[in-house]
Amino acid sequence: MAGQIKRMLDEIIRQRAKGDHTLTQTTKTKLILKGFNPDKYTALSEDSPEVIKKIRAVAAEMGIRI
Amino acid sequence: MNIKTAYSTNKAPNGVAAEIKDQLEMNGVKAMLFFASSQYDADAVSAAMQSQYGDIPTFGCTTAGEIVSGKMLDNSVVGMAFNGRIIEDMKIAVLKNISENVKDAVDEAFKSFEAYYNTKMADMDFRKYVGIILIDGLAGAEEQIMDQIGDKSNVMFIGGSAGDDVQFVKTHVFAEGKAYSNAAVLVLIKAATAFDFIKTQSFQNLNKVLVATKVDAAKREVLAFDGRPAVEAYADAVGTSVDAIDEYFMSNPVGLMTGDEPYVRSPQRVEGSGIVFYCNVLEGMELSLLQSGDIVGDTRRALDDKLKTFGPVSGIINFHCILRTLELKNKSLTADYGLAFKDVPTVGFSTYGEEFLGHINQTSTMLVFK
Numbered sequence: 001m002a003g004q005i006k007r008m009l010d011e012i013i014r015q016r017a018k019g020d021h022t023l024t025q026t027t028k029t030k031l032i033l034k035g036f037n038p039d040k041y042t043a044l045s046e047d048s049p050e051v052i053k054k055i056r057a058v059a060a061e062m063g064i065r066i
Numbered sequence: 067m068n069i070k071t072a073y074s075t076n077k078a079p080n081g082v083a084a085e086i087k088d089q090l091e092m093n094g095v096k097a098m099l100f101f102a103s104s105q106y107d108a109d110a111v112s113a114a115m116q117s118q119y120g121d122i123p124t125f126g127c128t129t130a131g132e133i134v135s136g137k138m139l140d141n142s143v144v145g146m147a148f149n150g151r152i153i154e155d156m157k158i159a160v161l162k163n164i165s166e167n168v169k170d171a172v173d174e175a176f177k178s179f180e181a182y183y184n185t186k187m188a189d190m191d192f193r194k195y196v197g198i199i200l201i202d203g204l205a206g207a208e209e210q211i212m213d214q215i216g217d218k219s220n221v222m223f224i225g226g227s228a229g230d231d232v233q234f235v236k237t238h239v240f241a242e243g244k245a246y247s248n249a250a251v252l253v254l255i256k257a258a259t260a261f262d263f264i265k266t267q268s269f270q271n272l273n274k275v276l277v278a279t280k281v282d283a284a285k286r287e288v289l290a291f292d293g294r295p296a297v298e299a300y301a302d303a304v305g306t307s308v309d310a311i312d313e314y315f316m317s318n319p320v321g322l323m324t325g326d327e328p329y330v331r332s333p334q335r336v337e338g339s340g341i342v343f344y345c346n347v348l349e350g351m352e353l354s355l356l357q358s359g360d361i362v363g364d365t366r367r368a369l370d371d372k373l374k375t376f377g378p379v380s381g382i383i384n385f386h387c388i389l390r391t392l393e394l395k396n397k398s399l400t401a402d403y404g405l406a407f408k409d410v411p412t413v414g415f416s417t418y419g420e421e422f423l424g425h426i427n428q429t430s431t432m433l434v435f436k
Contacts, residue, residue, distance in 0.1 A: 022192070026222070026423060030217075032324050032329075033329060033423060058217075061214075061218075
């Protein structure tokens with residue numbers, strides 16, 4: 001399977017920013033500073049269980065259900 | 067004027083506080099921010115400043131150098147007073163014991179903000195509220211606190227890590243007459259005017275990427291870049307020998323890039339075959355090698371750009387990295403840097419790290435009020 005990490009990161013940004021451009025950028029930067037650069041993942045990126053687990057934890061801390 | 071600035075080099079805490087107050091007379095003061103050299107007794111200067119202002123909240127921290135409109139200073143206190151046209155309301159929270167207990171401390175502070183403003187942090191309008199964070203510069207807790215803040219709110223908290231005049235012994239934050247170590251002060255402001263931010267650093271991306279493949283995050287240490295001992299990979303990237311790499315640390319830090327914008331990570335020292343940084347590097351991070359540039363020129367450009375897009379400003383709070391200050395001192399450019407702010411009421415200090423979405427180095431982060 002592939003692409004889940006990209007979908008999860010995009011969903012975090014979508015839910016947090018709600019379409020606001022500034023919040024889209026700041027949320028993306030927050031994710032990059034946590035070590036998850038949305039631009040480094042694509043629909044073809046391998047689904048690493050370890051990375052997925054970490055992103056779920058980040059989403060939970062942000063109060064986001066994905 | 068809705069924001070006024072002042073400074074004093076009076077050696078006595080009571081004297082310095084009185085001189086600052088005398089210069090900042092204006093009607094309807096809502097808050098007083100001050101940055102004090104660590105040469106002053108921290109408890110005494112915080113108490114003296116609050117004593118001058120009575121019920122008006124005062125807050126601040128110790129420094130590694132001070133900035134006030136038109137000047138860079140040492141061994142002084144600088145202050146900024148705000149009236150109700152800038153700050154509609156504000157609430158201060160002190161986070162204690164931050165080297166051990168970040169999550170509970172941030173939770174408690176945020177609960178106090180929510181109770182005060184009767185609004186959940188997650189729902190606060192990031193265009194109406196802005197936060198200032200001043201944090202012990204030696205507790206090593208900046209990343210965790212900024213992470214917690216960023217997770218729980220869209221409100222931007224901007225600030226700096228307190229200094230102690232490059233002694234690296236003890237730093238303090240101030241709130242309402244008290245001084246705290248191993249602590250952070252969070253101030254949540256409901257602004258009465260528009261505000262914006264400047265984040266500026268003077269580096270060129272050399273387009274050489276180092277991937278941190280082994281780290282000790284708790285120690286802010288990179289053990290390996292690209293699967294090689296960190297010192298060897300860094301030495302190759304800058305084009306020198308391992309023995310000489312510390313000569314390049316200030317001029318060639320690395321940047322975590324978001325588009326064209328670097329979030330700078332500055333190397334501090336060699337430890338065995340690893341490199342300890344002034345802020346965290348996580349495993350897997352791709353870092354671009356940077357080359358230092360013209361701090362004064364880039365700062366002037368950043369200010370001019372902001373004035374063009376944002377319009378006239380009432381005041382600026384400048385959180386300015388001590389490594390930038392040391393570079394300016396080495397090049398005898400501190401006077402030129404100070405003059406970049408001569409036309410705008412400004413206070414600031416030389417920090418042990420800057421906070422802007424995360425913890426960063428060799429940067430100036432500025433809060434700008436219209």
